[in-house]
Amino acid sequence: MTSQVPITGLRGRLTPNAPLGPRAWFRTGGPADWLFVPEDLDDLAHALREKPQDLPLTVLGACSNVIIRDGGIAGLVVRLARGFTEITVENDGIIAGAAALDITVAEHAAASGLAGLEFLAGIPGSIGGAIRMNAGAYGSDINAVLDWAEILTKDGVLKRLSCEELHFSYRHSELPADSIVVRVRLRATKDTADAVRARIVEIRASREASQPVRARTGGSTFRNPEGHSAWALIDDAGCRGLKLGDAQVSEKHCNFLLNLGAARSRDLEQLGETVRQKVLAKAGIELHWEIRRIGREENGQETV
Template structure:
């Protein structure tokens, strides 16, 4: 499917925008699952000022969706209407070492590069980012964490552009972080962040990062088309153990499968569409609920429109999803 081209209705101000504007860009090309329909208008701003100018002029009724590296994202097969913003490494991928064992990074930077930059500068406390796929923008949004440390433990402040084009600075408290969730200004696009670490030994930090890499590669399907951890851990439980106990390790729907290596990883075996992936996820949720009385919550962000006749219902028997959850 395709959407009407938005660009003509944005004249004449759209000519001032320096970034890339692509109508009906297939989002399957920019997500790790490699599925999903098109973005009505795909925008990669040149820099923060370009982003602010675009959002300032963009009519308020136009939907705006921001995506990062697409590592923890499922775009449905009908795609996304409105504008989809994806920050580029060129404009938003910088790293600056600050005094006091701090690091300022652009939000398009992959998590692993943040960990590496900190290690090279002798800054400890950010090694956990070596174990998280994706980019810093997504980590800030969902309070990503692993191995006992979360983003909220290290983030000092971040810069963002609001929906009306204002550039603002937000504190850790402004983000109201919780487990795998934040509550910052609705519609704001994060552009950079400052992280607080502490003094460490470069070689020791790099050695611990190698251990994290080895652990991930031995226990997770890191080279597969996947969105990482599929479901959040319920309080007092591990999702993978619940999925395993429900008999869902290796379960397949169409071209999608729950990993044999790690039961909480959902895979595209190569021929899946978003319908297969979301249906498999809801099948797993249903079986865990029915066998163990626990409702798993998605950690993967799902958004976009279903294709007609290819809707997915919650637990396969509830209401049809109509947007991001």
């Protein structure tokens, strides 16, 4: 990494060699060459317009569904924070900044007697990440409730895309390359606040009972293959509780990886690959990662 500041005229914080591991839910991973926390939309747009074309760009949200590799992340890492957390309640929906947490949006909806967004209470992470991966749980997903998403293109141009223009599929959206979600509108319907809150309580209780929510984990590790549950395939392949150093397949929910304390990102990723191999050998089904794996190995090699 060069010590030369890659972008000038910023109002937000630009930090060289910034640790990322403490921000990640797994508590693993190396530093960002440059970590930028923009002050607001204009500040972020300026950064995108002025960024050298050859400077890699990575966007991080709540870091709940990501493995940051041990060599860190090259180039510019953008983390949306306070300037992108505003939530506005309307009669039939909610407008939320991309850095607003999913659970916070669900709770705002409940307080206003708006139904249909309760499923967000069961998804760890932020709204921007939920759009990017069409996050879903408990019978619904982003595709079912999104009206529009506003993005900044890689050139810093603000655009509003409809739900249809994002071409959602299972855990996937077709956001333009290097674009950043900044704000969204989610549809909802009227109900009593008590009824909505009760459903959120049920979802949170169900999640608490079935998932290792208090552990160092990254959420669902693999996508569910069509017609199958990833956790059942993993269990049938004998991987429940499987360990590699301090990385472990959860005994509570087989589709979760855990950092028991001293795991490295490479341990988590290697354990996941071992699980994939065992499931393929046992069931003939290839699991695909749902967790994003980004950054460099410790030797500095970039991995896709």
